[in-house]
Amino acid sequence: MIWNETKECMSRDELINLQSARLKKTVSHVYHNVEFYRKKMQQLGLEPGDIKGIEDLHKLPFTTKDDLRENYPFGLFAVPQSQIVRVHASSGTTGKATVVGYTRRDIEIWQECVTRVLAMAGIGINDKIQVAYGYGLFTGGLGLHYGAENLGATVIPMSTGNTKRLITMMEDFEVTAIACTPSYLLHIAECLEEEGKLDKIKLKAAICGAEPWTENMRKEIENKLNLKAYDIYGLSEILGPGVAADCEYHKGLHIYEDHFLPEIINPQTLEPCKEGEIGELVITTLTKEALPLLRYRTKDLTNITYKPCECGRTIARIGRFKGRSDDMLIIRGVNVFPSQVEAALLELGETSPHYLLIVDRVNNLDVLEIQVEVEEHFFSDEIKELENLTKKIAGVLQSALGLSVKVTLVEPKTIARSEGKAKRVIDKRKLYE
Template identity: 80%
Template sequence: MSALQSARLVKTVNHVYHNVEFYRNKMQKIGLEPGDIKGIEDITKLPYTTKDDLRDNYPFGLFAVPQSEVVRIHASSGTTGKATIVGYTRRDIEIWSECVARVLTMAGIHKNDIIQIAYGYGLFTGGLGAHYGAENLGATVVPMSTGNTKKLVTMMEDFGVNAIACTPSYLLHIAETLEEMNKIDKIQLKAAICGAEPWTENMRKEIEERLHISAHDIYGLSEIMGPGVAADCSYHKGLHIWEDYFMPEIISPETLQPVAEGELGELAITTLTKEALPLLRYRTKDLTSISYEKCECGRTSARISRFKGRSDDMLIIRGVNVFPSQIESALLEIGETTPHYLMIVDRVNNHDTLEVLVEVEERFFSDEIKQLEGLTKKIAHVIQQAIGLAVKVKLVEPRTLERSEGKAKRVIDKRQLI
């Protein structure tokens, strides 16, 4: 594995140096040449890459191949409304499909199975990523997407669907629908691949008990590839990361130095085979630890632990990346609010909710109720346009929200995800 990683890292470094001006400038700035990277042990000499780097080079500034070789573009939400753009060559798509096929295999899914893909299709990587992986495996794919749950349940029964890929919260909603329709005993579901949002071990157990299936955690991020970077096996003791395609490092978010095996830190990933958008030491901001011990399942790939949070202020709500700064920018556009707000994230009946408390000028509370209602709707609309999620907005009087002399507390997350 080390020899394979070394060969692929050397090739990747040469690829980005000669084809991406951003990386060439970054390496020259620290006096680093491609020839200085002789193997995987030299990875710490390379510079880090951040989400800001992708945003600053929007849309295609970090692409390492001409547009004629890019066969697909996906995007994820950015911190300021500007999306993070990712591209794939035909070979990138093939490798992505291989990674997802490995995940499905770990979950006991094979070519004789019928799988519903109930992630969103489109610019979001979840739907097409899982879809191509399942087809690569040879399974029969039902491209269901999200939304019409009763139709999904009907097809699940009629088609003999025995596997599903979706967010864990949506799967619990499906379970509720199945219970309401008295169909739990009429379906053949055996496995679920759940990702795109944080979920707890208790939530996994509830899903398994209610649906009588095995549920597996899948990890990925658009910048690196999409779903399929890592996933857990039937022992659920960490997520196996495909080290032949992605080199993981666990670093201290403060010092940016590697931490010891088993110690909590931020996950940084170097793509070892990506052609269109290769990334060096990409800081995911996800907090985890790593183990190189052989798993009970027999696999020898490194395993990352269930994520303990993030080193930045990004939230994942119903599969969507949300930054407080997006809310702030949206509110500043309106002009009728003060710069004080509070986001309250909760999970009600296994569905994420977002309420935003917003301070408004005193005069609005002496006006007609109709004006308050109008402003509430206006703010809710502007926020929804900014983050892509419907929110509940509550207007509060000036100086209602707590002030801080240090970093303002903008988020209360009640989901108890750890």
């Protein structure tokens, strides 16, 4: 089902006119209300009147996650605090959270975008949807929750952490849809199989996101649970879940261009890529009031096509992500940077600055092992001392990352050295096949 045919199926000319009008309004909004953008534009010799439409987008400055971090917490907000009705946050590179705010209108637009995603997955007012993303500062839980309520579906705010109870409710409530990470859904499938309940559930659709996943993983989910699985994309800086999603044809994720103006650039030269060419996704928000962003560099590598889809939607589609142009990892929906690990270890002061992150997928759940070099004398101490140090490091890292980790202490010079950039990450998940 197409929830908003007027916006999702408009002609390219109509869309460009709408985008141009909204871009001009956004540029004026940030110029007059955000000192950061006003200074950036003035340094480039730009005034709001110089932006006539989307053909002038290239004149505007880029925005990065570092800009958000350096203006922590509210420096990029474009409205008074009295108009902020909600704040979310995601982990940043140095322990400082990336803070995002929403006006009442921003929340309504977010609801609309997620509703479009759910309708695209065939979910309607007669469905019961379990939202098994984390609630709280993470945007996943509340993002899907309000979108599903806006659609009129029955929402079961399950969150994460109690799979046995989730399965019981799934069976007893005759749940027909679920929203969660794809790795968690495979874990749920295995639990259902162990309990002999695969044939007792009524699931027909799954909205999966918050972590990268392969087409093979989708097929495995669909075969195990006899449902249709859909990919949802978003990032808290731009909105949260609902920036883009795929339809039943799974030929790219439809990005809601009436709210988000996409570009694909070469991450090295910053020049635009040709249609279909792999590059970094850059997004300009067109309707955000609280935290409008100009040319935000997502670091996600993908391509774009403007050809209409078989489903009838005319909005652009971005391809399956091929990786990232930075060193950020996404583990069970949590953003993890090696620099966070380094900062936590240096603050602890009982280890060397050499470490290695090893990410794997075990029983369909992401696991993070962190190998840490310690001084030689620790290995001559009692086992008890090593165990205590391991627990101490694990506690510090869990606090810094917001994620449980396995810590392995290794002897000095065990971790390979490099003359160039140190290799800090080994990702065994094969996410971009």
